[in-house]
């Protein structure tokens with residue numbers, strides 16, 4: 001037992017060192033702080049004694065929800081990204097009150113909150129005040145990836161939940177009209193590199209987007225009255241047909257919208273990327289080689305996704321009091337051991353906001 005623990009600690013240490021090895025180049029990048037106490041690291045055995053069924057319960061719930069509404073799979077993965085992208089993976093995206101990240105207009109297309117609430121409620125019954133919501137979000141994103149045909153990876157646990165959530169901060173998450181430099185810089189502030197950017201963007205191989213986000217590409221690109229020249233013309237015509245209103249939904253991957261595969265990347269090669277931020281990954285010299293590699297080597301994509309999703313789940317995780325003070329962020333935690341629980345029962349206005357059915361595959 002002792003031996004196993006030590007190996008795991010070393011493993012987790014290595015994961016963190018890998019994170020540290022990515023040197024942020026711009027001034028706004030946050031410094032990654034190494035906690036002195038090994039107990040402050042995330043651990044693969046964190047819930048082994050505290051709540052041994054936690055992962056099983058989460059997986060079972062995710063499966064049941066996705067079976068009822070397949071479109072939730074993509075939404076749940078996105079929720080994890082939007083959590084980690086602001087103040088790190090601390091479940092701050094879940095907090096639901098006026099002025100929180102979730103209340104921001106930029107969060108209005110996020111969904112799947114009811115799934116997290118349901119899992120949290122079940123875990124509170126089974127292991128009260130033990131499993132953090134940020135750990136739940138991370139495991140859920142992994143399970144949703146597996147359910148849609150993506151790879152499995154081990155998730156280390158022990159994240160703490162934050163209690164600060166500010167609407168204004170939600171606006172820093174890229175929204176689809178940024179240039180590649182802005183994307184790279186944003187990812188760097190999270191300790192994620194260009195390869196992580198290209199790989200994690202591959203999550204757009206499933207899921208949907210509201211037409212409002214891309215209408216400018218169809219009718220008034222760059223101040224002209226013309227469509228975006230970087231859009232494949234047959235794809236352009238399809239989108240014009242599908243996007244009658246800005247609230248209509250279109251698939252991010254028009255070819256295999258329900259499968260976690262590499263078609264997202266081959267789409268970019270044929271000018272069939274829905275978001276300009278996706279399409280530009282194939283025209284910028286810094287990202288293009290990675291798109292080519294992913295498009296031609298599904299096995300490489302699977303392996304790198306495991307690495308990059310692990311990196312995402314480690315973004316600015318809350319790690320013991322020393323670490324927090326050094327990072328200089330204000331945090332309040334619930335739970336006896338300081339690692340537990342987001343706020344009680346979250347409301348979910350957005351619950352059934354978006355219609356369940358996607359469009360038929362027609363491209």
Ligand code: HEM
Pocket residue numbers: 071073074075076077078081109111174175176177183197200201203204206207208209210211213252275277
């Ligand atoms: C690189 C920067 C990114 C940008 C600019 C971006 C932008 C967007 C936009 C605009 C949408 C559609 C929202 C709408 O309904 O209007 C979307 C959806 C989505 N994003 Fe991203 N995203 C990025 C990164 C990521 C990452 C890192 C992940 C996960 C690892 C992710 C996962 C998803 C998923 C799965 C959906 C579909 C959600 C659904 O069907 O409900 N995105 N993204």
Ligand SMILES: *[C@@H]1O[C@H](CO)[C@@H](O)[C@H](O)[C@H]1NC(C)=O
Pocket residue numbers: 179181182
């Ligand atoms: C990219 O976006 C950033 C931030 O919005 C802007 O400052 C910069 O000028 C843009 N770069 C290019 C090449 O358009």
Ligand SMILES: *[C@@H]1O[C@H](CO)[C@@H](O)[C@H](O)[C@H]1NC(C)=O
Pocket residue numbers: 222
């Ligand atoms: C957008 O318009 C400006 C000025 O009209 C032009 O210089 C620029 O190249 C255009 N960008 C794209 C991507 O078409």
Ligand SMILES: *[C@@H]1O[C@H](CO)[C@@H](O)[C@H](O)[C@H]1NC(C)=O
Pocket residue numbers: 232233234235269270271272
């Ligand atoms: C546009 O998409 C079609 C269908 O996927 C493809 O056959 C064609 O090569 C694409 N055109 C360009 C210019 O990439």
